[in-house]
Amino acid sequence: MVKRGVRVEAKTGAEQGLDDALWSWFISMRTGLLLLGLIAGLSIIGTLIPQEDVGSNANPIFQLLGLYDMYHTFWFRMIMGLFCINIILCSWHRFPILWKNSFSTPIIPKVLKDFPITGEYKTSVESTYARGMVEQVLRNTGFRVQEQDNGSLYADKGRLAPWGTLAVHLSLLMIVCGALLGNLRGFSTTIFIPVGECVLISAQDYPVEKNFAVRVNDFKTEYYRQGGVADWISDVSILVQDKEIVRQELKVNHPLDFEGVRFYQSSYGQTIKIAFFDVKGQLVQEGAVPEGAGIDIVGKRGLVVHAVRYIPDFDPARPMVSKSQEPINPRVLYILYEQGKELNRGVAVPGEIIEIKDLGRVVFQQVIPYTGIQMKKDPGLPLVIGGFVFMTVGFFVSLYSHYIQLWFTFTPQDTGTLLEWGGKSSQMEVEQVQKKLAGILAPAEEE
Amino acid sequence: MEQWETSFLIGSFFCYFLASCLYCAHLVLVNESFGKLGKIVTIVGFASNTLALIARTILAGHAPFANMYEFGSSFVWGLILFYLYIEYRYKTRSIGVFVLPVAFVLSVIFAAFFQEAKPLMPALKSNWLLAHVITAVVAYGALALSFAVALMYLWKDSMINSKRVGALGQMLPALPVLDQIVNRAITFAMPFLTLLIITGAVWAEYAWGAYWRWDPKETWALITWLVYAIYLHGRVVYGWQGSKAMKWAIFGFLVVLFTFFGVNLLLPGLHSYATL
Numbered sequence: 001m002v003k004r005g006v007r008v009e010a011k012t013g014a015e016q017g018l019d020d021a022l023w024s025w026f027i028s029m030r031t032g033l034l035l036l037g038l039i040a041g042l043s044i045i046g047t048l049i050p051q052e053d054v055g056s057n058a059n060p061i062f063q064l065l066g067l068y069d070m071y072h073t074f075w076f077r078m079i080m081g082l083f084c085i086n087i088i089l090c091s092w093h094r095f096p097i098l099w100k101n102s103f104s105t106p107i108i109p110k111v112l113k114d115f116p117i118t119g120e121y122k123t124s125v126e127s128t129y130a131r132g133m134v135e136q137v138l139r140n141t142g143f144r145v146q147e148q149d150n151g152s153l154y155a156d157k158g159r160l161a162p163w164g165t166l167a168v169h170l171s172l173l174m175i176v177c178g179a180l181l182g183n184l185r186g187f188s189t190t191i192f193i194p195v196g197e198c199v200l201i202s203a204q205d206y207p208v209e210k211n212f213a214v215r216v217n218d219f220k221t222e223y224y225r226q227g228g229v230a231d232w233i234s235d236v237s238i239l240v241q242d243k244e245i246v247r248q249e250l251k252v253n254h255p256l257d258f259e260g261v262r263f264y265q266s267s268y269g270q271t272i273k274i275a276f277f278d279v280k281g282q283l284v285q286e287g288a289v290p291e292g293a294g295i296d297i298v299g300k301r302g303l304v305v306h307a308v309r310y311i312p313d314f315d316p317a318r319p320m321v322s323k324s325q326e327p328i329n330p331r332v333l334y335i336l337y338e339q340g341k342e343l344n345r346g347v348a349v350p351g352e353i354i355e356i357k358d359l360g361r362v363v364f365q366q367v368i369p370y371t372g373i374q375m376k377k378d379p380g381l382p383l384v385i386g387g388f389v390f391m392t393v394g395f396f397v398s399l400y401s402h403y404i405q406l407w408f409t410f411t412p413q414d415t416g417t418l419l420e421w422g423g424k425s426s427q428m429e430v431e432q433v434q435k436k437l438a439g440i441l442a443p444a445e446e447e
Numbered sequence: 448m449e450q451w452e453t454s455f456l457i458g459s460f461f462c463y464f465l466a467s468c469l470y471c472a473h474l475v476l477v478n479e480s481f482g483k484l485g486k487i488v489t490i491v492g493f494a495s496n497t498l499a500l501i502a503r504t505i506l507a508g509h510a511p512f513a514n515m516y517e518f519g520s521s522f523v524w525g526l527i528l529f530y531l532y533i534e535y536r537y538k539t540r541s542i543g544v545f546v547l548p549v550a551f552v553l554s555v556i557f558a559a560f561f562q563e564a565k566p567l568m569p570a571l572k573s574n575w576l577l578a579h580v581i582t583a584v585v586a587y588g589a590l591a592l593s594f595a596v597a598l599m600y601l602w603k604d605s606m607i608n609s610k611r612v613g614a615l616g617q618m619l620p621a622l623p624v625l626d627q628i629v630n631r632a633i634t635f636a637m638p639f640l641t642l643l644i645i646t647g648a649v650w651a652e653y654a655w656g657a658y659w660r661w662d663p664k665e666t667w668a669l670i671t672w673l674v675y676a677i678y679l680h681g682r683v684v685y686g687w688q689g690s691k692a693m694k695w696a697i698f699g700f701l702v703v704l705f706t707f708f709g710v711n712l713l714l715p716g717l718h719s720y721a722t723l
Contacts, residue, residue, distance in 0.1 A: 033680055040673040047663040047714050071661050179659065188656065224566045231569050252569040253654045264656040374656045384658060388645045395638035 027089040035083045042079070046070050072183070084176055087169050098162050101405070108152045108407050112422030117406070117434050124416040127151070131410050134419070141436075143406070153408040164397030171391035178383030186378040192290060194271045194370040195219050198239070207377065208261060213239040217247075219268060219371045221325065232265055234371040250373065260377055267372030270310040272332055273365040276300075284360065290370065294337075300359060302339035309333045310367050311347075319347060332364040406437075448506050449564075455499035456520070456558065462492025463527075463551040470543035477614045482540035489547065493527045500524060507564035512580035513571055515711065519557025521580065523550050525588025533592065533628060541619045542628075545595040545602075553591070556708070575650035582646055586639035587703060590675075593632035594700035597693040600625040604690055626688060629696050637675055644668050663714035667706040674699045 025031055049067050058068065066073035100106070112118055123130050135153060138145050143155040187207055191214065193199050198215040201208060218235040234250040238258050248256045256263040269291050276285045276297050287295050294306035313323040314331040323329075330350055336343040348354055354362045406423035421437065469485035472478065500520055503511040511517040530546045567576075599619065606616045619625075647668065652658040659665060678695050681687040687695070 029680065029684055033677055036673050036677055040670045043661075043666045043670050043673075046661060047666045047710075051661055226566065228566060229569060230566065231572070253573040255653060255656070262656070266656065376656050381652070381658070385649070388649065392638065392642055392645060395641050399634045399637055 026085060027093055028086075029090055032083070032086040032090060035079065035086060038079060039083065042070065042076065077180070080176055080180075084173055087173055091166055091169050095166075098166065101156075101162070102159050105146050105148065105154055106405070106407075108148060108150065108154065108409070109422065112407060112409065112420050115407075115422035115424055117423040117425065117437070118421065119434065119437065120418060120420045122413075122416060122418055127410040127412045127417040130417045130419060131408075134408055138406075143404075151410060153406075153410075155406045155408070156404060158401040158403040160397050161401045161403040162398075164394045164399075164401075167390050167394030168398060171387040171394055174387030174390060175384050178380035178387060180380065181383060182378040182380030186376070186380065188374065188376040188378075190266055190372050190374045192267075192269075192271075192370050192372050194288065194368040196368070201375070206375075209259060210240070212245075212258070213242075214263070214373065214375075215239060216371050216373075219369050221268070223325075232268055232371075234265055234268075234373065236263065236373070250371075260379075262376045262378075264374040264376070265371070266374040269370055269372070271368045271370045272307040272310060273368065274305055274307065275363045275365050276305065277361045277363070279358070279360055281361075288368075297360075302337075303343075303356075303359060304337040305362050306335045306337060307332055307364065308335055314347065327367075330367060332367065334362075334364065336362070448502055452499055452502035452506060455495045455502060458495035459492045459499060460551070460554055460558070462488050462495060463523075463547055463554060466492060466543065467547040467551050470540065470547055474541055474544050474615055474618055477618060479540075482543070485543055485547070486534065486540060489527065489531065489543065493524070493531065496520065496524050496527065503564055507566070509567055510577055510580070512576055513565070513567055514562060515560040516557055516562055518580060518583070519553065519560065521584045522587050522591075523554045523557065525584040526550050526553070526591045529588050529592045529632070533596075537620065537624065537628065539620050539624075542596060542599060545599045546592060549591060549595045570654050573650055573654060575646055575653070579643065579646040579650055582639045582643040586636045586643050587707070589632045589636035589639070590700050590703055593629045593636070593696050596625055596628045596632065597696040597700075600629065600693045601690060601697075604693075622689070626692065629693060630682060633675060633678060633696060633699075637679065640672055640675060644672060663710050664706070667702075667710045667714075671699070671702050671706050674702050 045067070049062060049070070051069060051071070054068060062068060066075075070076055109115075125133070131147070131151065131153060135145050135147070138153075138155045143157045144159075145153055145155045147153055185207075189206075191199055191201075193214060193216040195216050195218060198213050200211065200213045202211045203209065215237045216234055217237060220233050222230040222233065224230045231251050236248060236250045236256060237244045238246040238256075246256065246258055250256055250263060250265045252265050254265075271288045271290055273288045274286070274295050275283060278284050284300075285295075285297055289295050289307055291307060291310050294304045297303040297305065309320070309332075311319070311322045311331045311333065312325060312327045312329075314329045315321070315323045319333070331347045332350060333345075333347055334354075335345040336356060344354075344356065346354070348364050350364050350367055352363070356362065402425055404423065404425045406421055408419060408421045411418040411420070466485045466488040469481050469488060473482035473485055500511050503517060503520070507513065507517075511521055526546070527550055530543065530550075533542060534540060600622060603612075603616060603619045603622060603625065606612050607622075620628075644665075647665065648658040651660070651665075674695075678687075678692070678699060681695065682692060
């Protein structure tokens with residue numbers, strides 16, 4: 001393997017054309033390693049610059065280069081593309097040798113002494129007998145042995161190892177392709193559903209095959225006895241044409257699968273139903289907002305009702321903190337704005353009427369828990385998971401077995417046989433193989 | 448039970464420290480009996496470490512993998528296990544001089560993150576936790592060993608270069624042996640390092656709804672993997688050996704340490720619960 005790598009790189013210089021130069025650049029493993037280093041370096045930058053929308057704090061140069069969303073930029077994908085091409089070409093280039101080594105007996109080389117593993121041994125026994133001994137011992141230590149026409153022996157072991165290496169490289173391609181497919185064809189979005197309500201997912205708005213609805217029957221937070229959250233659980237049903245098809249508890253680590261779409265327990269909170277009446281008591285507007293959000297009252301001089309927080313168990317001494325999670329003494333903390341200026345703030349019991357002078361009345365009618373469900377479809381996932389499996393198996397095969405090839409010749413001499421051997425190992429642990437060989441041959445001599 | 452855990456923890460500290468000193472004395476005074484004693488103390492420390500982990504498992508009601516302290520104790524445990532195997536396999540005690548101090552220093556750092564046993568938070572309640580952390584213990588344990596032995600290689604190499612090998616240098620294994628241990632440890636670790644990322648990704652797919660988000664922890668795990676991938680290519684294709692390979696092995700483990708400590712402390716992300 002050492003020599004193969006070098007041979008490709010040796011073909012540089014002025015004597016070749018641009019096509020050749022480009023080709024040998026693409027096919028070179030050095031290029032592959034350079035790209036690996038480049039991806040590592042860029043990834044470091046990606047962890048130092050936040051990968052999110054930073055709004056007005058953005059550095060214009062970073063913005064221009066796409067550094068706030070680096071992994072989705074054209075140039076990052078281009079580097080990944082080059083990397084894939086390099087892997088394909090490198091594997092393609094090596095494949096014929098791999099095939100030949102695996103499925104045909106390599107012809108005995110003329111000079112055994114040029115191999116990294118080499119040696120000779122003089123034995124007093126006759127050559128056929130010596131060959132039989134060596135063959136026996138090699139077989140016993142797990143080698144595959146083939147006798148060749150000229151009486152020499154070829155033995156190898158761990159032929160799968162280079163296939164494992166190939167599998168690892170191809171698995172990288174599978175993962176990159178799967179990720180790209182997921183990026184281009186998949187979708188992910190979070191829907192917020194108040195308890196008891198139903199949200200229609202239509203094939204018009206989302207890339208799903210047919211219309212269905214998601215209903216949240218219940219949401220609860222479970223606690224450990226010693227404190228701390230044990231689980232967030234949404235009781236969810238999927239309905240098709242008003243018929244319940246699936247019903248499942250959605251928890252962190254327990255997603256729900258429905259026709260290629262996966263649902264995750266993602267967040268939770270409270271929805272606050274707000275109603276606004278004019279001075280005559282006529283209902284003007286009604287709406288629901290999650291905690292921390294506000295509602296614009298139409299036609300009322302920029303009036304905004306902001307539902308800051310829901311406190312299930314209110315304590316006047318510490319108004320911002322709930323005494324417990326149970327709705328014992330519920331309150332809504334609110335702020336009213338008029339054209340950006342704070343008009344009024346306070347705490348209200350759900351249902352309580354808040355009079356706003358000359359403008360109307362606000363009522364926080366009801367507080368309903370909602371659950372945030374992430375909905376996702378990723379057509380690239382099977383390819384990625386397949387890549388993971390392939391990669392794991394490939395790595396164990398490639399690194400936990402050693403590919404060893406050995407050739408033996410037996411030359412009859414006046415007083416016995418001269419045994420010579422040469423070979424190579426995929427691992428750079430030549431000495432060890434040699435030591436093993438000596439160990440193998442010594443007992444053969446004694447018999 | 449809590450007192451037991453603390454006592455075992457302190458016991459393993461003390462043993463790893465004492466063993467470091469004994470292995471040192473073994474080399475400096477060129478005296479085999481110190482080495483033998485060092486090995487015994489290491490085994491006692493390892494047993495104490497094991498008992499502390501068992502006590503923590505009983506206290507917390509789950510495998511000791513949920514936070515930096517718990518994982519750290521498991522990681523040092525793995526390192527010592529590998530070391531004892533290497534000492535047995537290569538019949539040399541001199542490597543302990545580098546491994547035990549690494550184990551001691553790591554356990555001191557992890558102890559700084561000590562926190563009471565707690566039940567698991569929802570995101571961690573998964574069978575993947577076990578697979579994920581076991582692969583981490585195996586991979587990081589073997590890589591820590593490769594780091595310690597690579598340091599030893601450079602030390603011996605510098606002694607040879609300055610022609611001051613002496614009796615002390617004679618006690619260290621030959622350079623090719625050290626080189627081989629480092630390479631073995633890294634080739635052994637690599638499939639597990641890969642599994643570490645894969646189990647993390649599959650788990651994230653279940654828990655966070657995406658197998659990969661370029662979260663700082665994920666990204667640095669990938670960087671670590673790339674560093675060792677370059678090492679393997681350098682070794683097999685370009686025939687890296689000796690101090691060049693050793694320096695890369697040392698660099699690799701420094702990246703592991705950054706992935707493990709630095710990311711949690713400096714780069715906030717989804718893995719941040721690990722520092723809690």
